[in-house]
Amino acid sequence: MSWLPTLVTETPEAGFELAIKLSRMAVKKTQPDDAIRGRLRADYENSADSLTMASHVVAVHFQTVAKANNYWK
Amino acid sequence: MSWLPTLVTETPEAGFELAIKLSRMAVKKTQPDDAIRGRLRADYENSADSLTMASHVVAVHFQTVAKANNYWK
Amino acid sequence: MSWLPTLVTETPEAGFELAIKLSRMAVKKTQPDDAIRGRLRADYENSADSLTMASHVVAVHFQTVAKANNYWK
Amino acid sequence: MSWLPTLVTETPEAGFELAIKLSRMAVKKTQPDDAIRGRLRADYENSADSLTMASHVVAVHFQTVAKANNYWK
Amino acid sequence: MSWLPTLVTETPEAGFELAIKLSRMAVKKTQPDDAIRGRLRADYENSADSLTMASHVVAVHFQTVAKANNYWK
Amino acid sequence: MSWLPTLVTETPEAGFELAIKLSRMAVKKTQPDDAIRGRLRADYENSADSLTMASHVVAVHFQTVAKANNYWK
Numbered sequence: 001m002s003w004l005p006t007l008v009t010e011t012p013e014a015g016f017e018l019a020i021k022l023s024r025m026a027v028k029k030t031q032p033d034d035a036i037r038g039r040l041r042a043d044y045e046n047s048a049d050s051l052t053m054a055s056h057v058v059a060v061h062f063q064t065v066a067k068a069n070n071y072w073k
Numbered sequence: 074m075s076w077l078p079t080l081v082t083e084t085p086e087a088g089f090e091l092a093i094k095l096s097r098m099a100v101k102k103t104q105p106d107d108a109i110r111g112r113l114r115a116d117y118e119n120s121a122d123s124l125t126m127a128s129h130v131v132a133v134h135f136q137t138v139a140k141a142n143n144y145w146k
Numbered sequence: 147m148s149w150l151p152t153l154v155t156e157t158p159e160a161g162f163e164l165a166i167k168l169s170r171m172a173v174k175k176t177q178p179d180d181a182i183r184g185r186l187r188a189d190y191e192n193s194a195d196s197l198t199m200a201s202h203v204v205a206v207h208f209q210t211v212a213k214a215n216n217y218w219k
Numbered sequence: 220m221s222w223l224p225t226l227v228t229e230t231p232e233a234g235f236e237l238a239i240k241l242s243r244m245a246v247k248k249t250q251p252d253d254a255i256r257g258r259l260r261a262d263y264e265n266s267a268d269s270l271t272m273a274s275h276v277v278a279v280h281f282q283t284v285a286k287a288n289n290y291w292k
Numbered sequence: 293m294s295w296l297p298t299l300v301t302e303t304p305e306a307g308f309e310l311a312i313k314l315s316r317m318a319v320k321k322t323q324p325d326d327a328i329r330g331r332l333r334a335d336y337e338n339s340a341d342s343l344t345m346a347s348h349v350v351a352v353h354f355q356t357v358a359k360a361n362n363y364w365k
Numbered sequence: 366m367s368w369l370p371t372l373v374t375e376t377p378e379a380g381f382e383l384a385i386k387l388s389r390m391a392v393k394k395t396q397p398d399d400a401i402r403g404r405l406r407a408d409y410e411n412s413a414d415s416l417t418m419a420s421h422v423v424a425v426h427f428q429t430v431a432k433a434n435n436y437w438k
Contacts, residue, residue, distance in 0.1 A: 004232040006292050013077040016095070020102055022235070022281070026274035029239055031264045044267040045104045048117035052126045053271045055099035057084035059133035060278035061094070068290035071080050086150040089168070095177055118177045121190035130171035132206035135168070144153050144211045144214035159296040162314070164337045166321055191323050193335035201318035205352035208314070217299050217360035223378040226436050241381070241427070245420035248385055250410050263413035272417045279424035287436035305369040308387070312394055337396050340409035344418045347391035351425035354387070363372050363433035 005066035015069055019061035023033065080141035088142055092134035096127065152165065153214035165207035201207055226287035234288055238280035242273065299360035307361055311353035315346065372433035380434055384426035388419065 002027065009015040031037055044050035066072075076098065082088040104110055117123035149171065157162040177183055190196035222244065228234040250256055263269035294311065300306040322328055336342035358364075368390065374380040396402055409415035
């Protein structure tokens with residue numbers, strides 16, 4: 001089964017979770033090694049700027065998901 | 074209750090507050106530990122570039138929220 | 147009175163000023179202390195990259211404001 | 220044959236793969252030397268921020284691809 | 293007279309020039325001192341990353357200008 | 366003759382090439398000296414993050430070009 005069958009979600013909150021998932025999948029596709037990603041997690045989880053950068057990527061994906069759902073209107 | 078029941082807000086100012094909330098929620102979802110986020114707060118609150126980066130994320134979310142509200146027209 | 151009653155402006159230039167205001171308000175909401183922001187101002191005012199980063203945030207908000215005004219057409 | 224005959228994909232997942240491809244092609248067009256790109260791979264694969272930056276570029280392309288496909292609705 | 297009377301330009305090339313102007317005006321509004329901006333110019337003109345950052349801001353404004361002109365179609 | 370007579374291209378691939386051209390032109394307009402740009406090329410061609418930053422700018426322009434071409438549909 002696909003990890004991304006659709007961009008449609010029932011609620012804005014579920015859409016936000018999907019945006020987070022999309023952000024992480026792009027990282028995983030570039031660095032597929034779970035152990036390395038685990039080590040790197042300690043880096044960005046403790047850096048304000050790294051967390052802001054991660055939040056930025058979520059924001060870009062959330063634009064896409066929100067539009068795909070016609071802003072849940 | 075959902076922390077994000079809707080993207081609709083009554084006013085542009087409320088929409089701006091929602092954009093800030095969205096920015097912070099993505100950080101919280103990545104680093105859920107309140108104590109660590111509290112410590113990191115001292116870092117970015119005292120760095121011009123960190124504040125600009127945070128402002129950038131708000132700007133991206135504000136695009137989404139503004140569109141969802143048809144620019145409050 | 148709201149600091150952001152509307153995204154509508156009479157002219158493109160006024161829209162650009164609003165985009166600058168939006169950029170700065172997100173900083174102010176994150177770091178509300180005027181004295182600290184004043185000290186940080188010396189940092190980014192004298193750094194080419196910091197100024198470019200600030201200009202970037204204005205550009206994102208200007209997209210929003212321009213669209214809200216149907217590009218002043 | 221073109222490496223980019225169309226932006227249309229059958230599924231969201233295939234669209235995400237195309238977004239990754241677009242991100243990498245821009246790098247390849249700037250640095251066409253496979254050996255150098257291979258060496259640089261070790262750098263960004265082991266840096267949390269580099270991976271976030273790469274994920275950001277994918278997010279921007281995914282906006283384009285998703286829109287080209289009318290969000291696969 | 294306004295420095296930004298309209299976002300409409302006759303040609304795509306003129307639109308690109310306007311995007312550059314918008315990028316620079318945001319810098320000027322943040323750092324109005326011509327002498328300081330002149331000194332900083334030496335910094336970013338000789339840094340590959342600074343030039344890429346500047347090019348990024350132009351790209352965001354060009355999106356706005358291009359849309360305002362209906363892509364000069 | 367203009368270096369940018371139109372945003373319309375025959376194919377997606379040609380549109381991608383135009384996005385690369387737009388990215389580079391903004392750099393050239395900021396740093397017109399060919400010799401300096403040539404020296405800086407060695408910097409960003411050998412830095413993973415610099416290449417990702419460059420790829421990001423291409424992604425933003427490709428959004429514009431793709432939309433101008435109605436996604437080549």
